[in-house]
Amino acid sequence: MHQRLEVALGDRTYPIFIGDGLIRDPDCYRPYLRGSRVLVITNETVGPLYMGAVLEALGDLRTETLILPDGEVYKTLDVVNRVFDALLTHRFGRDATLIALGGGVVGDMAGFAAACYQRGVDFLQVPTTLLAQVDSSVGGKTGVNHRLGKNMIGAFHQPRAVVADTATLATLPDRELSAGLAEVIKYGLIRDRAFFGWLEGQMGALRARDPAALAEAIARSCQNKAEVVAADEREAGQRALLNLGHTFGHAIETGVGYGTWLHGEAVGAGLVLAAELSHRIGWIDSVSVDRTARLVDAAGLPTAPPSDLPAERILELMAVDKKVLDGHLRLVLLKGIGDAVVTDEIDRAQLLALLER
Numbered sequence: 639m640h641q642r643l644e645v646a647l648g649d650r651t652y653p654i655f656i657g658d659g660l661i662r663d664p665d666c667y668r669p670y671l672r673g674s675r676v677l678v679i680t681n682e683t684v685g686p687l688y689m690g691a692v693l694e695a696l697g698d699l700r701t702e703t704l705i706l707p708d709g710e711v712y713k714t715l716d717v718v719n720r721v722f723d724a725l726l727t728h729r730f731g732r733d734a735t736l737i738a739l740g741g742g743v744v745g746d747m748a749g750f751a752a753a754c755y756q757r758g759v760d761f762l763q764v765p766t767t768l769l770a771q772v773d774s775s776v777g778g779k780t781g782v783n784h785r786l787g788k789n790m791i792g793a794f795h796q797p798r799a800v801v802a803d804t805a806t807l808a809t810l811p812d813r814e815l816s817a818g819l820a821e822v823i824k825y826g827l828i829r830d831r832a833f834f835g836w837l838e839g840q841m842g843a844l845r846a847r848d849p850a851a852l853a854e855a856i857a858r859s860c861q862n863k864a865e866v867v868a869a870d871e872r873e874a875g876q877r878a879l880l881n882l883g884h885t886f887g888h889a890i891e892t893g894v895g896y897g898t899w900l901h902g903e904a905v906g907a908g909l910v911l912a913a914e915l916s917h918r919i920g921w922i923d924s925v926s927v928d929r930t931a932r933l934v935d936a937a938g939l940p941t942a943p944p945s946d947l948p949a950e951r952i953l954e955l956m957a958v959d960k961k962v963l964d965g966h967l968r969l970v971l972l973k974g975i976g977d978a979v980v981t982d983e984i985d986r987a988q989l990l991a992l993l994e995r
């Protein structure tokens with residue numbers, strides 16, 4: 639079954655297409671191209687698998703391709719510069735459309751290149767990981783990492799359309815599927831208690847790649863994300879809730895070295911830390927913490943930070959989080975399952991005690 643959701647942003651709106659085989663469907667691309675010139679950006683793993691299908695769908699358009707190296711460690715300004723090199727070498731103008739074909743790494747970099755090239759050109763997201771289909775392809779956060787912090791350089795730039803072909807998940811390694819499930823669980827925790835309950839019952843089916851379960855998880859995740867982004871495109875308020883687990887998670891990713899822990903793995907541990915901290919300050923009961931830890935574990939994800947990363951180091955890295963305001967750390971914590979809030983009331987001693995447990 640094919641589904642179409644909308645991300646409504648005031649006078650602008652864009653579709654999220656979800657379904658089996660959509661990567662080959664010209665109707666998912668053609669109406670969203672400004673001109674006839676397209677640059678498809680992918681990486682050395684995804685290119686051989688799916689570039690042919692995208693080129694087939696684009697037909698006789700004037701299309702160029704660019705293959706980037708694969709890995710979180712390549713989500714850098716240097717690599718984005720290769721996109722600018724390609725655009726300029728092929729003399730792309732302002733009517734260019736970039737197509738990001740791959741996971742969140744390709745999507746974040748291609749989107750950032752689109753935000754910057756000639757001060758902004760169009761781009762489409764064609765996400766091929768679960769994580770990208772449920773999260774990174776939607777909402778317009780684009781950017782790259784810095785040695786000192788995750789996603790520290792970037793821009794808000796919305797895609798013109800998102801084409802999530804669920805069939806591409808067939809080739810995704812199990813570890814990457816699990817990583818995507820961390821962001822899926824996140825939506826249940828922050829704003830969708832019923833979805834959280836559904837996930838508790840469906841985790842086995844999701845990990846077994848049951849097509850109906852995956853399609854449902856992707857659609858409900860995208861619906862939740864689209865609603866949050868529509869209400870707060872540039873994270874002036876409630877969009878920060880999408881960062882549940884990420885202050886811990888980003889610190890873990892940076893601390894162990896980009897790509898050592900996958901983003902979703904670090905978020906998985908971060909979700910459990912956020913739940914545990916919420917319990918320690920009396921906001922949620924221990925049953926809710928256990929349910930969170932059990933679901934994260936059932937997804938095949940870590941439930942605690944790496945034992946060789948000192949608590950002091952995690953705290954140091956958390957201090958560069960983008961939610962820091964006036965030097966104060968702000969964290970997303972839980973008032974209940976399905977009910978997240980941002981708070982600045984956690985002090986260093988509480989965090990140290992949590993991380994040293």
Ligand SMILES: NC(=O)c1ccc[n+]([C@@H]2O[C@H](COP(=O)([O-])OP(=O)(O)OC[C@H]3O[C@@H](n4cnc5c(N)ncnc54)[C@H](O)[C@@H]3O)[C@@H](O)[C@H]2O)c1
Nearest residue numbers: 683708741742743766767769770773774779806809810901
């Ligand atoms: N912009 C946002 O809102 C947002 C949201 C969440 C995460 N992110 C970012 O996304 C990144 C993580 O994305 P990710 O988890 O997709 O990782 P990724 O892009 O590194 O992809 C994971 C791996 O799977 C491979 N791959 C992709 N599709 C495949 C397929 N269909 N079959 C086989 N292999 C495939 C990739 O080549 C890569 O090796 C992080 O940098 C994170 O910060 C951004």
Ligand SMILES: O=C(O)C(=O)C[C@@H](O)[C@H](O)[C@H](O)COP(=O)(O)O
Nearest residue numbers: 773777779788789877880881884960
């Ligand atoms: O879309 C958002 O907003 C998110 O926070 C989604 C997160 O899953 C994602 O990892 C995002 O890139 C984190 O944002 P950042 O602003 O903390 O870098």
Ligand SMILES: [Zn+2]
Nearest residue numbers: 821884901905
């Ligand atoms: Zn994330």
